[in-house]
Amino acid sequence: MVFSGDALWILVGALVLDALVGDPDWLWRRWPHPVVWLGRLVATGDEFLNLERWSDPVRRAAGAVGLLALVAVALASGYAIEVGLRALPAGLLWLALAASILLAGRSLYDHVRRVDLAFAAGGITAARHAVSMIVGRDPASLDEAGIARAAIESAAENVSDGLVAPAFWFALLGLPGLVAYKAVNTADSMIGHLSPRHRAFGWAAARFDDLVNLVPARLSGLAIALAAPAAGGRIGIAWRVMVRDAGIHRSPNAGWPESAMAGALNLRLAGPRVYAAGPVDEPFLNPEGGDATPRDIDRALRVMVAAGALHAALWLGLALALGW
Numbered sequence: 001m002v003f004s005g006d007a008l009w010i011l012v013g014a015l016v017l018d019a020l021v022g023d024p025d026w027l028w029r030r031w032p033h034p035v036v037w038l039g040r041l042v043a044t045g046d047e048f049l050n051l052e053r054w055s056d057p058v059r060r061a062a063g064a065v066g067l068l069a070l071v072a073v074a075l076a077s078g079y080a081i082e083v084g085l086r087a088l089p090a091g092l093l094w095l096a097l098a099a100s101i102l103l104a105g106r107s108l109y110d111h112v113r114r115v116d117l118a119f120a121a122g123g124i125t126a127a128r129h130a131v132s133m134i135v136g137r138d139p140a141s142l143d144e145a146g147i148a149r150a151a152i153e154s155a156a157e158n159v160s161d162g163l164v165a166p167a168f169w170f171a172l173l174g175l176p177g178l179v180a181y182k183a184v185n186t187a188d189s190m191i192g193h194l195s196p197r198h199r200a201f202g203w204a205a206a207r208f209d210d211l212v213n214l215v216p217a218r219l220s221g222l223a224i225a226l227a228a229p230a231a232g233g234r235i236g237i238a239w240r241v242m243v244r245d246a247g248i249h250r251s252p253n254a255g256w257p258e259s260a261m262a263g264a265l266n267l268r269l270a271g272p273r274v275y276a277a278g279p280v281d282e283p284f285l286n287p288e289g290g291d292a293t294p295r296d297i298d299r300a301l302r303v304m305v306a307a308g309a310l311h312a313a314l315w316l317g318l319a320l321a322l323g324w
Contacts, residue, residue, distance in 0.1 A: 008319035013096035022106030078176035104162030165216035221256030227306035228264035238263035262286035
């Protein structure tokens with residue numbers, strides 16, 4: 001299925017459906033989203049395989065076994081669903097719809113947009129609440145610039161995690177690859193952090209998530225840099241900031257789209273911040289840039305939309321080149 005013609009056309013259809021429809025709240029209030037089911041599997045593994053009486057090496061090994069089981073279930077489920085959908089009348093359209101459910105471009109846009117709207121409607125208090133829905137930082141510690149930075153960084157990072165990476169793995173491995181990617185990404189978000197409970201058990205999830213995002217993160221940074229003119233930025237500056245600053249981010253992947261966004265908007269991003277687990281002291285990306293303001297959130301959204309359009313155009317071009 002690697003970059004096959006019909007897979008790419010299905011992917012293009014899924015990207016269009018995600019952009020137009022996104023994740024309708026009315027549907028997922030009545031039925032759990034597939035990511036919720038994946039989260040329940042992760043939580044079950046955390047409950048039964050992450051025992052405090054075990055030593056760190058044993059918990060690390062248990063985390064790796066749990067991750068392998070999670071990925072195996074995701075691959076098998078994705079394969080069964082794909083085979084079943086392809087057997088239906090208009091099966092490729094159903095498959096595009098299924099894939100669109102696991103893309104999060106429109107959902108990301110809507111969540112970041114709510115932060116922008118919250119500033120206008122309710123000021124900094126409302127904006128703190130809105131941004132707490134998309135980042136793990138302590139909202140009480142955020143001033144206006146901190147809220148704007150958090151929203152913009154979330155937009156940049158999730159261009160990769162929510163759009164480019166799942167599309168990449170669908171193009172490579174079809175629906176099994178997409179479901180497996182979402183499983184790994186969900187595991188990383190739930191257990192792949194340095195809290196005392198998950199430092200050892202979540203190690204495998206965090207490292208594997210780094211691996212599966214290695215190529216998509218760099219593609220996302222490139223797309224954001226190329227989209228800089230959508231917000232009045234310059235491609236060359238965004239590119240230079242990305243190449244220079246991506247490596248100073250604590251994440252081997254998030255630094256690429258975030259530093260590209262910093263250069264595209266001429267803002268300084270990242271820097272010191274406070275999470276529930278405590279403060280994080282990091283250098284700024286593009287430290288010579290200005291402080292973020294609420295109006296910069298709208299600029300970031302314009303870059304995000306343009307980057308998403310460039311990304312979809314890439315897959316459309318490959319589909320046309322390969323044919324049906």
